[in-house]
Amino acid sequence: MNATGAGYPLASLYVGDLHVDVTEAMLYEKFSPAGPIMSIRVCRDISTRRSLGYAYINFQQPADAERALDTMNFEVIKGRPIRIMWSQRDPGLRKSGVGNVFIKNLDESIDNKALYDTFSAFGNILSCKVVCDENGSRGYGFVHFETQEAANRAIQTMNGMLLNDRKVFVGHFKSRREREMEYGAKVLEFTNVYIKNFGEDMDDVRLKQIFSAFGNTLSVKVMMDGSGRSRGFGFVNFGNHEEAQKAVAEMNGKEINGRLVYVGRAQKRIERQSELKRRFEQIKQERISRYQGVNLYVKNLDDGIDDERLRKEFSPYGTITSVKVMTEGGHSKGFGFVCFSYMQRLATMRALPGPLLGSFQQPTSYFLPAVPQVCFSFLFLLTYR
């Protein structure tokens, strides 16, 4: 397909992936050798005038535009390879993703041009790119063909082939959403089961005995520490999902070695990491909101002051949710925390001696000699670690 194809403006090129500082003048300099140019426009944000990273080059002759596309694609301006396509105002093909191919495990030596040349054997390419960062190729890229047929040919021929000694994956492009859906469907069909809390007295053979009751176990693994002792958890992979599900349904919460065990779908490492992270964030958030503006830091405490005494001294000011004198080796470290319930916050502030009110604005320490044997200083903490 070329500029004479249906729907293409005759001699207009779309140039994308432009550095924001690229100007019409720079583009003119780059493209004018290909032939007489009618107009060039870098598209800009209407209010800020900042470049949107793409431009149009309108040639007088379609043949010149075609030559520019063939010879100048991926040329570098301001350190960035430009990506040239025919101007195609109908977004249908771009949006549908038909003919879009994803390639991974690319050798770092394969750049945009090499990818383009390799895949153009299968049909007309609308757009092509190797994804890069500051260190060069990230080893994957995209080739968007004009037709599904060309994409199919490319996948059929190239998937699993060696490209500069690396076996590349070539498949239809899938959006993040599609991939998540696929993964979700796979998760629902899990066969691998995770068991924890069965203690040290366990090995593969025994675990297999227990879980064989639910079906055919393809693999059984009790995780061990360096000295060969059970770490209290392991995995059983079943021949099919129904067996795995049955094992979970019947064994979760049951007793093994006198302990209540957890039995559930085994997660991938990535999945588990993200769940742990999420849970940690949630706990942190709860803690912040629980203590926000209500926790008092008390320092300069006499050695004899314990939790009990601290609570007694502060209880006239409101409902205390927790009191803690920090200790080390059984000895007071001379400071601690008193936490009031949120509803008590204002009342607490009003009840505290006048000069102290100022301390709520800034993390300043105040010395309060009026209370016998106990010296207080206050500052409000936003968070409590």
Added chain:
DNA sequence: TTTGAGCGG
């Protein structure tokens, strides 16, 4: 390990 962005006057 890695599954995008993108169409004016």
